[in-house]
Amino acid sequence: MAVAFQDYYETLGVSRNATEKEIKTAYRKLARQWHPDLHSGEDKEQAEEKIKQINEAYEVLGDQEKRAKYDRLGANWRAGQEFTPSPDMEGFRFYTGGAGAEGGFSDFFDILFGGAGGSPFGRSARGARRGPLRGQDVESRLELTLEEAYRGGEKNIQLSVRETCPACGGTGYDGNGFCNRCGGTGGRTSGKTITVKIPPGIQEGSRIRLKGQGGEGPGGGPRGDLFLKVKLAPHPVYRVDGQDLETEVTLRPEQAALGDQVTVPTLDGAVSVKIPQGTRAGRRLRLRGKGLPRKEGRGDQYVLIKIDIPDSLSEKERELYRQLAELRKGV
Structure with missing residues (x-):
């Protein structure tokens, strides 16, 4: 044949x-x-x-x-x-x-x-006869804001969970053919919500272990564990560099030339920062201990200086800039 x-x-x-x-x-x-x-x-x-x-x-x-x-x-x-x-x-x-x-x-x-x-899942069935087996560990990504990682707390997340098909018991085979409920895969996917405890100061790349939230154990065995790998979401104010942070402050020309006091955001709240006279664009001012937690103490926060010209000037301001230009001639 x-x-x-x-x-x-x-x-x-x-x-x-x-x-x-x-x-x-x-x-x-x-x-x-x-x-x-x-x-x-x-x-x-x-x-x-x-x-x-x-x-x-x-x-x-x-x-x-x-x-x-x-x-x-x-x-x-x-x-x-x-x-x-x-x-x-x-x-x-x-x-x-x-x-x-x-x-x-x-x-x-x-x-x-x-x-x-x-059964196309014969190996699983034979494995079950040797006794219950522990399910596989699973790894997924957990995206956190910088504030969530710094302060810690609890966060609800949605998970897709793989479960044994109740119709075929995970064999993928029902009677004389493949199980219609699971399409012969032996399992089905459902969603659930769990609450994750986030330790304060957790760093990007760290893993949070959720015991018993991983893959289902064959033969009625215990579930594996779920490991959540932390990923920090992009932040509109801060740039993260290890345990250090960087933020920008834009000054007017006279603030940079004469010095000033400006307000700068930090993870602990706004602080007043002294701008030295003659500060140039690109200079970084250091705020000690205002960064992210580390094994001993905290990192630092750096304030990157930018200088901008106002969009519109009054006639008096133009006259003052002309006088300044005359004074600076030949310097």
């Missing part, structure tokens, strides 16, 4: 020498991408067919024995090419009468493995 050859490596988008980890990673990525619940109409039908192909490919390549047998066919076959098993192929036992069998896999699979694939 001639059937269409299935290139399982091409289906998962991996090379023939891919590692088990690479195969598993590729499978999970594609399973999420083609989850039927994420599609509708004709796209949903396409996704259901696609997820079957993905599950079949992983059933073979994710099982060492099946993969070894499949690899003995050689690397010269192309996807869709007519495949007729030769009776003299050494080391092979081909099955007949099982094409299109109840496993829900292709005729090609049934000829090679006799429809013995069972």
Whole structure:
């Protein structure tokens, strides 16, 4: 019987020498991408067919024995090419009468493995028989404002949680075919809100651990942990440089020339800063201990000086500038 050859490596988008980890990673990525619940109409039908192909490919390549047998066919076959098993192929036992069998896999699979694939999540089911396993740890990003990171407190965040499909118990297989509820992926995604405690002075790149908020444990095992990696959102006033901060102050020419007292914002509230006489544009004034917390003490805040000419001048102001220009001639 001639059937269409299935290139399982091409289906998962991996090379023939891919590692088990690479195969598993590729499978999970594609399973999420083609989850039927994420599609509708004709796209949903396409996704259901696609997820079957993905599950079949992983059933073979994710099982060492099946993969070894499949690899003995050689690397010269192309996807869709007519495949007729030769009776003299050494080391092979081909099955007949099982094409299109109840496993829900292709005729090609049934000829090679006799429809013995069972659940496309067979490895998970076998793992469950060894006892409950701890779920995977998950990492996500937590964006904070500079004020939130400095003061700490609590923040509510929305999470997408992966849960075992209640219809198939995580096998992805229901009766004689793939589970319609989860599209054969064995799980479903739902949203929930959790409250995160933010320690005061947390720095960008730090991680907050939320115990038991990670991946679901196979076989009823405990969930893994969720790690939130802190990312500081851009700030309209401050530029962050490690534990130091920088902000800008714009002066009029006479303030820069004669000196003045100006108000500067800090994380602890506005402060008055003395501008020395003859301050040039680009000068940085240091406010000691007004930066972000560090192991010992705090960083500093720097005030970057900019000088600007007023948009409009009165006639008297113009006259004064002309007098100043005359005085500065030859200097």
